Amino acid sequence: MTTVRRSAAALAVSAVLGVAIASAAAPSAAADTTPSPSAVLPAGLFGSGDPTYDGVWRQSLALLAQDTAGEKPAGQAVQWLTGQQCDNGGFTSYRADTKSPCAAKVPLDSNATAAAVQALAATGGHDKAVEKSVTWLKSVQNPDGGWGYNPGGASDANSTSIVIGALAAAGEKPGEVTAKGGKSPYDALLTFARPCGGKDGGAFVYQPGQPGLVADSTAAAVVGAHGEGLVVKAPGTSDTAVPACGPAKTIEGAAGNGAAHLVTALAKTGHLEAPPMPGSDDPAAKPDFGTTADAVVALAAQGLGEQTKKPLAWLEKESARWAKESGPAAYAQLIFAAHAGGADPRDFGGRNLVTSLNALGPEPEKKAEKSSGSDDSDSGKWWFYGALFAACVGVGVLFSGRRKSQR
Structure with a gap:
């Protein structure tokens, strides 16, 4: 999913559409601002920015990226994440005071919870915590089979997709996790799929009534449609042909349409763009590094290994400054993209993404080697x-x- 976190997509949607989102969504990774001098960041946390909106999210991505790269995350970093869990199994965006129970008025966060599940499942040894979180996620599933950012909120493609990834990471079969009326997460995803033709033909929108940043929700939904999470299996040497857009009667067909939409969007420059935020002095669209990395992961999930090469090459060449400014989640997302596209995260355009990520948090545990x-x-x-x-x-x-x- 995206570097800036799936809930950040909701913030972007609200800004672009001028609508209010019920919950406080996370800022973009680029807005990972340094806290005031009086603020003391908790030990074990990745990044130096204010964790209020993305603490659990960026921590989860960092730990999962380290595991993906063959590193063993520091126990202190994992402990910080488990300490953020509420008694009912859900996670908020960030708990400054973990000694007190989660306040009833503080909304729990499906995106942060789903990311934490994937990280804890990967690092191992936290079965009870994972089980509690999965139980909570199931308890807040909407009647349409999907999830919103906060419990009770309308389902959206991004939140539904990352929860699918959490369910799969926990050993569940997402298609069999149904709401009381029998709807599954895949039923919900199909409601976000656009028909072929037109500007957004074949894409997945954020919500039916709020298209939002379509490339972002499409990349998320394609991954979710394949039952994958933040880390997907690389397509390997065999490559699947780009599917032609057709009627999205099944989730497989809708995923193919979404992947084809991304291929078309990437064809000219190899990267995706984000529209300017309302009120911006610069009306020009800007390169969207996070969603481009998402697209690489989505295309790999679809089996389009050949189609990942161009955007991956662009990221290798252009993403250094963005990642440095954006923080641990950005490095994590690039590691996910490198893994999906078969690139080396330790030599990504001449940069070592793993070393850069490790430098932003507790040093990974050393894996003792035999000394001959x-x-x-x-x-x-x-x-x-x-x-x-x-x-x-x-x-x-x-x-x-x-x-x-x-x-």
Whole structure:
């Protein structure tokens, strides 16, 4: 999903459409501003920006990205995330005071909860926390089978998609997680699919009555339609042909249409663009790094490996400044895109995304490696003493040993 978090898409939609979103959505990753000098960031948290709107989100993405890159996240960082969970299993965007129960008036956040589930499931050892969160997510499923950003809010493509990813990460079958009326998350996603033809033909809108930033919701929905999460399987060497847009009678057909829409949108420049925010002095559209990375992940989920190459190459060349300014979630998203497109996150346009991400939080736990010099020395000692013993007592038993390296 997006660097800036799925709930940030809601904020962008409200700004573009001039409508009010019930919940306080997260700012974009680029707005990861440094807190005031008096603010003290909690130990274990990734990033130096104010965590009020995206603390759990960026932490979850950072941990999941480290795991994807083969790193073992620091226990302190994982503990910070588990400490954010409310008693009922849900997560808010950020809890400054974790010693007190979650306040009833503070809205819980389906996006943050779903991201946390994926991170905790990947790092392992947190089955109870994952189970509690999944139970909570199921309890706030809307009658149409989808989810809104906050419980009780109208379902949207972005929130529904990231919850699908959480369900899959927890070992659930998303299509079998149904609301009381029998609707599944895939039923909800189909309601956001646009018919072929026209400007947004084949795309997924944010909500039926609020198109929003269509590329963003389309990338999210294509991933969700395939039952995937923030980290998708790379398509490998075999490549699927770009599907032709057709009637979206099934979720598979709708996903194909959405992927084809993204391919068309990326064809000219290799990147997506975001319209200027209302009131901006600059009316020109700007490159949308986060959604371009989302699109790479979505195309990989569709099996379009060949189609990921152009946007991935653009990200390798152009995303350095954006990631540096935006913080840990941005580096995480680039790692997800590199993984999906078969690129090396440690040599991404000449940059090491993993090192850059690690520098923004607690250092990952070191994975102890076998030291051949130490092991050989130990073996030599045991051989010597065994041979000496055999020579002294006439017993032909030689002792040799090799200590196993510890993790």
